Amino acid sequence: MNLLSRDGGRHVFHLTERDRDALRLLLRIADSLGRGPARLTRRPDEPLPEDAPADFPAGMAGIHADRLASAAGWLEDPARCIPGKGGFGLTLQPTETEDLLRAVNSAKVGAWEALGCPDFELGEGPDLKPQNLHAIVALELAGPFLLALLEALDGTD
Amino acid sequence: MPTTVEPVTLPAPVIKPKEETRAARAPGYLVICWNDPVNLMPYVTHVFQTVFGWTRKKAEKHMLEVHNQGRSLLVRESFEEAHKHVEQLLGYSLQATLERDDS
Numbered sequence: 568m569n570l571l572s573r574d575g576g577r578h579v580f581h582l583t584e585r586d587r588d589a590l591r592l593l594l595r596i597a598d599s600l601g602r603g604p605a606r607l608t609r610r611p612d613e614p615l616p617e618d619a620p621a622d623f624p625a626g627m628a629g630i631h632a633d634r635l636a637s638a639a640g641w642l643e644d645p646a647r648c649i650p651g652k653g654g655f656g657l658t659l660q661p662t663e664t665e666d667l668l669r670a671v672n673s674a675k676v677g678a679w680e681a682l683g684c685p686d687f688e689l690g691e692g693p694d695l696k697p698q699n700l701h702a703i704v705a706l707e708l709a710g711p712f713l714l715a716l717l718e719a720l721d722g723t724d
Numbered sequence: 725m726p727t728t729v730e731p732v733t734l735p736a737p738v739i740k741p742k743e744e745t746r747a748a749r750a751p752g753y754l755v756i757c758w759n760d761p762v763n764l765m766p767y768v769t770h771v772f773q774t775v776f777g778w779t780r781k782k783a784e785k786h787m788l789e790v791h792n793q794g795r796s797l798l799v800r801e802s803f804e805e806a807h808k809h810v811e812q813l814l815g816y817s818l819q820a821t822l823e824r825d826d827s
Contacts, residue, residue: 606821607807607810607821607822608821608822608823609758609821609823610823613822613823613824614751614824616803627811627814627815630815631815665774668767668770669815669816669817672763672767672816672817673817675762675817676760676762676763676817677817679760679761679762684760684762685761686761687761688761689761706762710764713764713767714764714766717764717766717767717770720770721766721770721773721780
């Protein structure tokens with residue numbers, strides 16, 4: 568996946584069919600891994616306003632699922648995916664690029680959590696089991712997509 | 725002819741209450757981002773810029789604090805604002821929490 572252009576309020580990326588397959592897989596993995604309930608504080612005794620919830624509502628999970636579904640739909644939309652040399656051009660609005668970035672990153676973080684949150688820099692290995700092997704795939708696949716999407720959003724080459 | 729001077733009653737001095745200290749105002753909450761070994765450094769910088777509207781320089785400073793010190797205090801604000809920002813950061817899969825600031 569490479570950024571082709573960034574102008575007129577839209578981003579155009581070049582994707583090969585292999586890129587698209589990898590993105591489809593990442594979004595499916597993100598959907599299947601899910602995320603644990605997010606907590607507002609680290610300390611259980613943190614003084615909070617009386618009406619403050621300790622956890623975030625399930626609505627966050629719903630937003631996450633909607634984002635994944637939208638991103639998956641863009642990859643199949645013929646109006647956005649224009650065939651070209653060696654693949655196709657995917658056109659996204661900047662807000663959509665942002666959502667795809669978050670979706671891909673959530674696949675990566677969800678995969679990391681599924682592997683037991685290893686710190687590779689400290690030499691920790693993943694907690695590999697037959698049921699989480701796909702998480703290793705997601706962890707490996709996500710990086711290059713994240714960098715291409717950040718390049719479009721941050722204007723850096 | 726002598727004049728009688730009415731006694732003047734001076735108004736009682738108005739003692740202004742001491743300015744409220746920061747802690748005595750509405751309690752503040754600190755939004756904190758914690759290090760993790762999975763989010764890319766440019767991604768974290770991008771999220772800080774997007775969520776807080778910071779310059780790249782300021783966002784990178786906080787990203788490096790997270791990376792090198794394990795956490796960075798991002799903002800101090802009301803509970804409602806802090807809650808909103810933590811929710812946004814979690815929506816980007818960063819590890820963020822809030823703490824009451826009594827200092």
